[in-house]
Amino acid sequence: MNTKYIDLINQTYYFPTEEFELKDDQLQFHGIDLMALVEQYGAPLKFTYLPKISDNINRAKGWFDSAFAKADYKAKYHYCYCTKSSHFKHVLDEALSNDIHIETSSAFDINIVNKLKAEGKIKNDTFVICNGFKREQYIENIAALINSGQNCVPIIDNYEELTLLTDATSKRFNAGIRIASEEEPKFEFYTSRLGIGYKNILNFYKTQIATNDQVDLKMLHFFINTGIRDNAYYWNELHKCLKVYISLKKICPTLDSLNIGGGFPIKNSLVFDFDYEYMIDEIVSQIKQVCDEAKVDVPHIFTEFGSFTVGESGGAIYKVLYQKQQNDREKWNMINSSFITTLPDSWAINKRFIMLSLNRWKEEYERVLLGGLTCDSDDYYNSEQNINAIYLPKYHKDKPLYIGFFNTGAYQESIGGYGGIQHCLIPAPKHILIDRDENGAIKTSVFKEQQTSEHMLDILGY
Known part of the structure; x- marks a missing residue:
């Protein structure tokens, strides 16, 4: 019986894709080892993969050049x-x-x-x-x-x-x-x-x-x-x-x-x-x-x-902190951040993003809901607007589970008020930049550290 997370993905989608593949039971994004990012920078984490911006620009230029030639x-x-x-x-x-x-x-x-x-x-x-x-x-x-x-x-x-x-x-x-x-x-x-x-x-x-x-x-x-x-x-x-x-x-x-x-x-x-x-x-x-x-x-x-240029360059990584069994059917996986803070489009206009587990792909999956840290009932995420659940590897207290949201690079920081006051004072996470050198090797740098309480209190006049 196909009960593992990798079976679910394989039977539901065409996988791997040009962006995603699995290596040693862990998710790769454009060849980037995402769990290695977590080990180096922690979670929650936001990232921008800069080469994807140039890639999409040049794809569009190529399509228009081709269309111009076809149409004379x-x-x-x-x-x-x-x-x-x-x-x-x-x-x-x-x-x-x-x-x-x-x-x-x-x-x-x-x-x-x-x-x-x-x-x-x-x-x-x-x-x-x-x-x-x-x-x-x-x-x-x-x-x-x-x-x-x-x-x-x-x-x-x-x-x-x-x-x-x-x-x-x-x-x-x-x-x-x-x-x-x-x-x-x-x-x-x-x-x-x-x-x-x-x-x-x-x-x-x-x-x-x-x-x-x-x-x-x-x-x-x-x-x-x-x-x-x-x-x-x-x-x-x-x-x-x-x-x-x-x-x-x-x-x-x-x-x-x-x-x-x-x-x-x-x-x-x-x-x-x-x-x-x-x-x-x-x-x-x-x-x-x-x-x-x-x-x-x-x-x-x-x-x-706008979105086509920068959207597919962005991503967000969270750790599942805890699972709350609220009744006989609903299991809430609580992430270590807030969707209202980090993905405001997801709750404001029900925008969907690609969401995948980063690890534990070869373990059994379960039906869950994802909840954020705020005390707001809107701080949750659905896979689709009319389906109130998603599927992830089963929660185990002793086996950390990390999840990623992808193609989040457009509007989220502007709408969320980057570096400002966030709902329930949940801090904006660390933000890193990912690039490649002239030989194609991946290089990373910290753009902004996680927001501090001192920064927020200063804005609030304390």
Whole structure:
């Protein structure tokens, strides 16, 4: 009878995968011995595997290069990283080493840009796409970038922003317009709060940009909340966007770029199935077809990938401290941290991550629930939104069990308030960086030690 954890994984998923394999009964992630990390650094532990950032960037570049060649698409592709997914310097340094561009969301983002420019990581010809609702400080910082000679393209989000920008700088600059896309029927509202409505963009261009000698319309920006998906809703919104692009292009010769935003999904399960190459081929071919039929030049394509860039580089490791048998059916494995502190997406929006045991794969498994250390009833994790249990090797007091959550690299630290006050004052765990040297050997370093009580008490004013 197949009762061991390794049997469960083998009969449920295709295993091993490109990321995961088993060696000496212990889980390996991209060839990294995770139990060796635990022995060296302890648990709970957060880690960032930097090479995965470059790997995903170059995969996407390759897919677009291939799609352009197949479609005979005569324009350029520009990969942008959304800084809001993870603002950490080690992430930006790794991403920018791959000749990419960036997209910002708020005023302080521009301070990061200035730091990276001073270090030579961002050049003047690097595109800085400025999204978001802009007010005084963000406008001032964007204007300063434009004045410095930076290739900065503010994306107009509302009717007042263009005037605010032209008042803040006397230089001529390129701008974009964000389309306020219509949301899926299941949403609580019909139209995104971001951008300007489809029907109003042409008039906005004619009245505010065409008559303004200081501004050139460079880009039309399209993004939908659900991201890039192969469904009727996505293709319908893309074609509505292309209609607007065609109408603008015919009266605006400076318009030459289409930003299709981001939203590429990342692996949240070992049964994840998304055909990236097919989607990119189809997007590129449909853009070309529509432009050819309208007899206008195809646009340069920009993408803004955040989670896709950094998400699959992150992971979290916990130790199971204790098992509580609450009734005849429910066993709670208590971890030595808090999901609210370390994986806020898991309880805030029911986001799922890949979860696997690090050790004891050849022992029997059991059905359990995972609970965090806080006294909050929401501090737990399910394998799926509608299934209230997961499976792990059986708990034994004398046999420590370690579990890992993978592809957690996007948003968790920002949403959780990295280094700030955590729920029930459960500290943020130690965070390490994992890289490879020129020979491919793994090297690790501590980015931040586990948060201390002194640090939290200082924030609280004690």
